[in-house]
Amino acid sequence: MRITDTDIALANALADAAGAAIRPLFRAAHGLEIKDDASPVTLADRAAETAMRMLLVAEAPRDGVIGEEFGIASGQSGRDWVLDPIDGTRAFIAGRPIFGTLIALMVDGWPVLGVIDQPVIGERWVGAVGRSTRFNRAPAATRRCAKLSEALLATTSPALFDAGQRPAFDRLDATTRSTVLGGDCYNYGCLASGHLDVVVEAGLKLHDFAALVPVVEGAGGRMCDWSGEPLTADSAGEVIAAGDPARIDDIIDVLAGHAR
Template sequence: MTDDDVRLAHALADAAGTAIRGYFRGALGIEHKEDASPVTLADCAAEAAMRAVLDTERPADGIVGEEYGVTRGGAARRWVLDPIDGTRAFAIGRPIFGTLIALVEEATPVLGVIDQPILRERWVGAAGRPTTFNDALARVRPCAALAEARFGSTAPAHFDEAEHAAYLRVAGQARDALWGGDCYNYGAVASGWLDGVIETNLKLHDFAALVPVVEGAGGILRDWSGRPLDAESDGRVIALGDASLLDAVLERLGG
């Protein structure tokens, strides 16, 4: 991962944002995929815009995109793209969705961007560097007590019955637990506005960008067994601003 990769990540976010803003609160052309998740014209346009930049600037790198699948999947370096994480929020005009951009080297996310193109808010994390929020340093909030922690998760429908019960065992001991937010919640953890996020059923394009952003701000991302996330993770994710919360969270998730 190089300075030029960081520059390119910004360029990808700029390209996606330009495409998305033209559709926000307008004609969306909503369709539904086989898994019943929505996709809009903006999702497709934003990913196409990013792929065009990558095809010009990084023709040997792989691409993993939510909408257009895998290109050069065997490459050691892969750009992982989620043009609109939070399409349901986007579709009803709520500016808490985001574009996720990650660079994964071998199996490890080394560069990540969370971009909110309507509010023009951008978190950038890169391995070995501090996370920035609109070019200023971002930092998590110290919070060592679960009873003082504020948690978020996108929607109860994303959990199965057992997972939902596990989440509630954590949320029931926390100061506050909110639904909604998609990737924006992870930016909120990196900036110290939220203390944790617990989710499941995430794919690589949903979580790869989050790892460098949260960890570069002083937090951690783990799976529900406490292991660091990589390209082989099972999609069950814990993000914490204060790592000292991890044991308490894992204990409750495990029942």
């Protein structure tokens, strides 16, 4: 699938529209509510997704839309835009600028274009199949990691792993050099820019991970599920991101309880 300059320009325009809706509500009266699944939502989440959907109706009316807040609008093109207006709403409501807007373009269920945008501090990663990831228009690159014991690991929270997943994460935590908690999608941007080595999470939904794959892989890293399979629309939400693809098998073995 060839990604065009027009696709990338539209993805950037979507991020701009979302940011314009989010910034006035950051550290302001944001209208917090709790959804049926116990996750938080604010006026900023809804305003940002509404702004992006309006732009897609105008610019890509045949494409489908899959959004965290307003669900699925089917298309006719085989292309779907996957939107998470604020990934890290808890960070947003706490006034911490480590949340992000996630925008992905998927073709036949495969993520081919992704944006991680932090609208408050003005940081944006854009990745696309066949192109190098850009961070604020400059090249982004992951770093090499000679062995897992030297890796800097990140995850949003160990509490988000279920009873079957938590021991696997604890093994990885014990194997790596150090672990950073918090960060949501921002961790993957930091990994793409060479500041982290590994991010492992579980329980993610499509809107949480689709945009991350082109960003990480376009910077030289690799993403997959806990079995090593590529991440697609059918993935269950167990996610590995490695800045150095050579460490993927090591990570999978530790998660599975196999000695290295």
